[in-house]
Amino acid sequence: MPELKQFLKGYEAEEYRGVEVEYVHGRKAVLSIFHDGELQEEITLSELGTREEMHALMVDKGFQKMSEEEIIAMQVRRRKEDAEEHQRLLEERARRQEEINRGSEERKQKFLKRLKEKEEADAKAKEEGKEGKEGAEL
Known part of the structure; x- marks a missing residue:
């Protein structure tokens, strides 16, 4: 599997004209060959053992390898995109964390406000209870 991963994620498959790699998490790596928008053939790449076999398959299926200059340009572009x-x-993750933190702070402030209100209400009730007892003693 490391050979297949290197072939796909190392952009080796995309060194051939007309090849696009689409990752589908949890699915087997399948080479789908289309002609005029119609699926012609599907080949499970995990059945091949080495990257050399994968490159040979691409050539056998009629894919043309790009020139070295094109490959370098494609790799630079893909790495920039990556x-x-x-x-x-990273920015999305930081934004979500900020939202979580802001929500936590808002919940904390609401809790503290309710706690303070409860303490004030308890103190008032206690004070009213004292005044009621003092009036009864007179």
Whole structure:
């Protein structure tokens, strides 16, 4: 499986013209070959053992490998996209954490307000109870 992961996540599959990699979590890696928008063939890549076999399959199926310059440009572009996506996810995570923290602070303030109101009500009731007893003694 490490060979397959390297082939897919290391952008090796995308070194061939017309190839796009779509990750579907929890599903087997399948090479789906389309022609004019119609599915022609599906090949389970995990059945292949090495990256060399995967590259040979791509050539056997008629995919043309890009030039070295195109491959480098594609890899630079993909790594930039990955870095941008990573940054977006970090910012989203920070925003969600801020919302959680803000909500926690609001709940804390509401709790403290209710606690203070209860303490004041208890003190008032206690004070009223004392006054009632003093009046009864006279």
